[in-house]
Amino acid sequence: MAAYNSNFNLALLASAAIASLGITCSGLQFNYPSFDKANKADVSFSPGSGIKDGFLQITPMTGDITDRFGRVCYIRKTLNLWDSRQKHLKSFRTDFVLNIPPLQQNTTGEGMAFILTNNPSVPLNSSGQWLGIANEQTDGSPMNRVVAVEFDTRKSYEEDLDSNHIGLDVNSIKSVAQDPLSNVSISLVNGFDLFVSISYHGEFRLLTVEAMQLTTRGLHVFIQAWPIDLAHHLLEDVYVGFAGSTGEFTELNTELNQIKSWKFITIDGDDSGGGSDRKVTWFLFISLLCACAICAICLRRRSQQRSRLPFDSIEMMKDVPSV
Numbered sequence: 001m002a003a004y005n006s007n008f009n010l011a012l013l014a015s016a017a018i019a020s021l022g023i024t025c026s027g028l029q030f031n032y033p034s035f036d037k038a039n040k041a042d043v044s045f046s047p048g049s050g051i052k053d054g055f056l057q058i059t060p061m062t063g064d065i066t067d068r069f070g071r072v073c074y075i076r077k078t079l080n081l082w083d084s085r086q087k088h089l090k091s092f093r094t095d096f097v098l099n100i101p102p103l104q105q106n107t108t109g110e111g112m113a114f115i116l117t118n119n120p121s122v123p124l125n126s127s128g129q130w131l132g133i134a135n136e137q138t139d140g141s142p143m144n145r146v147v148a149v150e151f152d153t154r155k156s157y158e159e160d161l162d163s164n165h166i167g168l169d170v171n172s173i174k175s176v177a178q179d180p181l182s183n184v185s186i187s188l189v190n191g192f193d194l195f196v197s198i199s200y201h202g203e204f205r206l207l208t209v210e211a212m213q214l215t216t217r218g219l220h221v222f223i224q225a226w227p228i229d230l231a232h233h234l235l236e237d238v239y240v241g242f243a244g245s246t247g248e249f250t251e252l253n254t255e256l257n258q259i260k261s262w263k264f265i266t267i268d269g270d271d272s273g274g275g276s277d278r279k280v281t282w283f284l285f286i287s288l289l290c291a292c293a294i295c296a297i298c299l300r301r302r303s304q305q306r307s308r309l310p311f312d313s314i315e316m317m318k319d320v321p322s323v
Contacts, residue, residue, distance in 0.1 A: 027090060027266025028079040028240070034261060043241075046071045046122040046132075055099075056259040058112050058132070058244035067248045069132040070257070071115070071122035073241030079116070079266065081238045082202075082231045089202030089231055091267040094240065097260040098194045100153060109255035111152040111188070112244030113169065114198060116230065118145035120239045129156030132243030133173055144171040147233055149198055149209055153188050153255060154247065164188055166209060168226050170233055177226050185220045186213045189255060205229045240264060 032039060034054040048060040049070040059070045082089045100112065113131050123144075125135045133148050134140075148169040155163045159174060164182050167175030181188065188194065197210040204227075211222040244257035 027268055028074075028077050028092070029265050030074065030076070031263045032261055035259075042074060042076045044071075044073045044075045044120045054260070056242065056262070058242050058257040058259065059246055061256050061258075065256075066246055066254050067127045069122060069125075069127040069130065069243075069245040071120065071132045071241060071243045072259075073115075073117070073120035073239040074264070075120060075239065078237040079240055079264075080236060081116070081234060082236055084236060087231065089200075089205065089229075091200055091202040092265065093197065093199045093267065094262070094264045095195075095197045096262040098151065098196055099191070099258045099260055100151065100188050100194075100255050101191045101258070102189045102255045109246040109257075110154050110156065110244075111150060112242060112257040113148040113150040114196070115146055115148045115241055115243050116234060116238050117147075117241070118235045118238060120241065122243065126243075127245045128247045129154075129160075129173060129245075131169075131173055131245045133169060134171070140172040140174070142171055142233070145234055146171055147228070147230060148243065149207075150175065151188050151194075156247075166211065166222065166224070168207070168228065170228070176228075177224075179222070179224050181211075181222060184222050185215075185217065186211060186222055190215065193260065200230065 030042070035051045035056055036054065037051065040051060043056070046069070048068055049072050050057050052061060056072055057070075058072055059065065059068045079092065080090065094114065096114070098112070100109075102109070110128055111131055113133060115133065122132050123130070123135045123138055126132045130136075130139070131148075131150060131152070133146055133150075134144055138144055146169075150167045150169050150173070152160065152165050152167060153163055155161070157174075161167070161175075161178040162180060162182070164187060165178050165180050167178040169175050186194070192213050192215050195212045199208045199210075200206070201208075206225055207228050207230075208225040209223070213220045242257075242259055246254045246257075
């Protein structure tokens with residue numbers, strides 16, 4: 001986790017540079033390198049969700065964990081996403097480490113999602129394919145007031161892409177955009193951490209998702225951008241959080257839905273005249289800087305793992321009894 005903290009520090013340095021150009025970060029901000037009981041007052045938990053082993057547990061990890069759903073939202077402060085008088089949308093960035101370990105190899109549950117919503121409460125009966133986002137009665141209703149980036153681990157209906165993809169959901173689990181992860185050798189359920197950065201550019205109405213995973217086979221990277229005007233789907237003050245679900249399977253054929261760390265920063269500024277290009281440049285610079293930082297961290301971990309191998313082999317040889 002210390003390596004991931006260095007990524008957060010680089011992002012904060014970039015934010016300081018933006019402040020010197022007249023762009024402020026006075027909106028919603030928080031940083032959780034890990035989670036403990038002291039953080040419980042900051043977050044709303046649906047029944048079965050909680051904090052355990054330093055992680056946010058979006059769905060239960062003990063007891064009956066099948067056919068469950070959950071939602072966890074930051075409640076200390078809402079994100080003032082847009083101004084109804086000026087129609088100005090805020091820009092923001094969130095970074096988190098996601099892990100969806102299956103309880104048995106090559107099996108999956110349903111998945112989880114990062115959400116922007118006007119309602120922190122989880123819908124009833126939103127287990128299985130509904131991902132804690134909607135249910136059979138409410139799916140597709142504009143009254144849901146939720147936009148989500150889903151990390152889907154099971155193909156649940158005909159239009160669902162596959163059992164390993166990222167999608168953009170608007171008031172429904174039927175994604176408006178979907179992209180496979182297998183094409184870049186990323187697996188949501190292989191037990192390896194997934195480093196995720198989601199950025200929104202308020203002026204361009206552009207949502208960008210970056211996901212990186214370091215496995216024994218190397219570093220794998222996913223980047224995608226989707227145009228979306230969040231003001232069309234969400235009221236001004238928004239909760240940010242995570243939702244997830246498991247399905248109706250035997251206990252061994254499901255998963256845990258965990259968030260290991262989470263950072264959020266609002267990027268805002270004065271919209272008057274000629275600073276627009278400069279803001280765009282620095283916003284893109286933040287994304288590039290954080291992406292490079294994650295790459296460097298992952299490559300460093302890989303190098304450390306490789307350098308450790310000969311030492312581990314020697315240690316194993318020491319343990320072999322002599323004949």
